[in-house]
Amino acid sequence: MKRMGLVMALMTAALPLSCVASATGGYSIEVLVDGRPVQEYYYRGKGYVEALEGREYSVxxxxxxxxxxxxxxxVDGLNSIDAKHTAARQAAKWVLDPYQAxxxxxxxxxxxxxxxxFFTTESHSYANWIGDTRNVGLISAVFFREKRYPVTRYYQDREERSRAPSAAPAPSGGLGESDGKASPDASGESGRIAPPVPQKDDMAATGIGRELDHRVTRVHFDLEDMPAASIDIRYEYRPELVRLGILPEWHRCPPTPLDRRDGARGFEDGGFAPDPYR
Known part of the structure; x- marks a missing residue:
């Protein structure tokens, strides 16, 4: 079985890129429910998706x-690998091969x-269990390219070789530590986390649900100094998207006589005449 490498990485079959994904510089993320991308809406420069309460989702x-x-x-400000809240560079990461999804x-x-x-409310969220609900409702991805090193030429002359500065060793492959991997005590802030601000508990958040097999392995990955792309997707339940003006409010109109006539049927499939004596 192939494993996901960690700085971290999962080696899976490449998937076609979707035009509905939230993208920056070609890199993209999508929210999937039942394996299908959820419709994304753009409002005031931000991407939003509709949360479906109780439904599992993937990214x-x-x-x-x-x-x-x-x-x-x-997800909700918690790293998908170790659930820590750190700076992006120090965070544990998934490693993707070229053209991979x-x-x-x-x-x-x-x-x-x-x-x-899975989509739930704040009081039932993983962030609430962790004790930090400051960033619920947000899915964030930050992409880093791999640092490239100049090719070191070989010196044929012994005297020239002795005068030349020694070349730095090439980064090792396979298991190892990355500059971008969070240390066990990594923290994005010093001191204690402030308790969550009490608020009405009908807002969307993410819970931690059923267990599934997902094997990973740590790999070495030397990051470039600056990220190549950063993508955020907000998720909210429909009432919040309506209040924001992203989705229209549903108004159910009463049926008209024409609607009633249009739905008229001479017979129903199956069934019998009602018996008043039973």
Whole structure:
């Protein structure tokens, strides 16, 4: 079985890129429900999707470039690998091969298992259980390219070689640590996390659900200094999207006589005449 490498990475079959994905510089993320992309809406420069309460969802990350990338993915401000809230560069990351797309179904809870993302309310969210609900309703992905090193030429002359500065060793492949990997005590802020601000509990958030098999392995990945792209998608339940003016309010009109006549039927399929004595 192929494994997902961590800085972190999962080696999966490449998937076609979708035109409905939220994209920056070609890199993209999509929210999937039942394996299909959820419609994304753009409002005041932000991307929104409609949360469907109780439904599981996944996040598909796509790399359309000829180079490997490492992606820090956070849901509700919690890293999808270790549930920490850090700066993007210090965060644990998923590594994608050239032209690869991977689907992240939930938070990675061990080297072999993950637990599903699903839409819920703040009081039932994973962020509330962790104790930090400041960033609920947001899915964020930050993409980093792999750092390239100049090719070191070989010196044939011994005297020239002795005068030349020693070349730095090439980064090792396979298992190892990355500059972008979060240390066990990594933290985006010092001190304690402030308690969540009390608010009405009907807003969308993400819960941590059923367990599934998702094997990963750590790999070495030397990040470029600056990210190549950063993408955010907000999710809200329909009433909030209506209040924001993103979706129209539904108005159910009473049926007209013409509607009634248009739906007239001479017979119904199956059934019998009602018996008043029973």
């Amino acid at each position: 598909r990350i796509s790399n359309p470039t000829p180079s490997r990338v490492a992606v820090a993915l956070a 991977v689907t992240i179904d939930g938070w990675q809870t061990s080297g072999a298992t993950a637990r599903r993302f």
